[in-house]
Amino acid sequence: MDILEFIAWISLAVGALSSVIILVDIIQHPQMMTIMNIVWPINGWFLGPVALWTYFKWGKLKAKDNQAEDRRGQGAKVFLSTSHCSAGCTLGDAVGVPIVFFLGLTLFNSTLLAHYVVEFTAAYVFGVLFQLFAILPMNRERGWKGALKDSIKADTLSLVAFEVGMFGWMAIVHFILFQNPPMPSEATYWLMMQIAMILGFLTSYPANWWLVQKGIKEAM
Incomplete structure (x- = not known):
């Protein structure tokens, strides 16, 4: 086992442990917005200790049994909105990877392009669904069609901003960092994906700030 693979296993273990800690607490203290019960553990996988810190600092303020006053600032609320978007993208990307891998898909003889298309499509579907399950409970008068349009x-x-960061890193991994890029069957591949998700989160944050500022998206 080389040093990078060792680091990958440590990083994946930390992410998994972070998700489990958040999940255990959420089972005891469910979120007011049901979809956030799924969002927070997913964030734990790629944000690790950062997800733990933000969950216990900001996330628990929105637990059903919490009586404390919500004093979160705009930055924290946009962070949660970005987390919500990123979780949907992450789930879609994680679903897309094995589809491309096990089916041996390529596009114009490129596996990377196949990953881009399949993962973007899956991320978009899950991202919109996550948004739908956030909007619909707050605006039931809009109905499913109206809520879907808003989502x-x-x-x-x-989502596009998230994928710019993620796909950009994937291209760097594929063309610059590795002579033979790691495969989804290797721990190193998923370490690279964790980094891709973090970069996607960072590129998505300004987009979410703008969306919230313009009233297109509600701060969470």
Whole structure:
């Protein structure tokens, strides 16, 4: 086992442990917004200790049994909105990877392009669904169709911004960092994916700030 693979296993273990800690607490203290019960553990996988810190500092303020006053600033609320978007993207990307890998898909003889198309599509579907399950409970008068339109409007720019960061890193991994890029069957591949998710989060944050500022998306 080389040093990078060792680091990968440590990073994946820390991410998994962070997700489990958050999940155990959420089972005891469910979120007011049901979809956030899924969002927080997913964030734990790639944000690790940062997800733990933000969950216990900001996330628990929105637990059903919490009586404390919500004093979160705009930055924290946009962080949660970005977390919500990123979780949907992450789930879609994680679903897309094995589809491309096990089916041996390529596009124009490129596996990377196949990953881009399949993962973007899956991320978009999950991202819109996550947004839908956030919007619909707050605006039931809009109905499913209206809530779906609002979800597409609120999530599209945010998702594209996320994928810019993620896909950019994937290209660096594929063309610059490795002579033979790691495969999804290797721990190193998933370390690279964790980094891709973090970069996607960072590129998505300004987009979410703008969406919230313009009233296109509600701060969470």
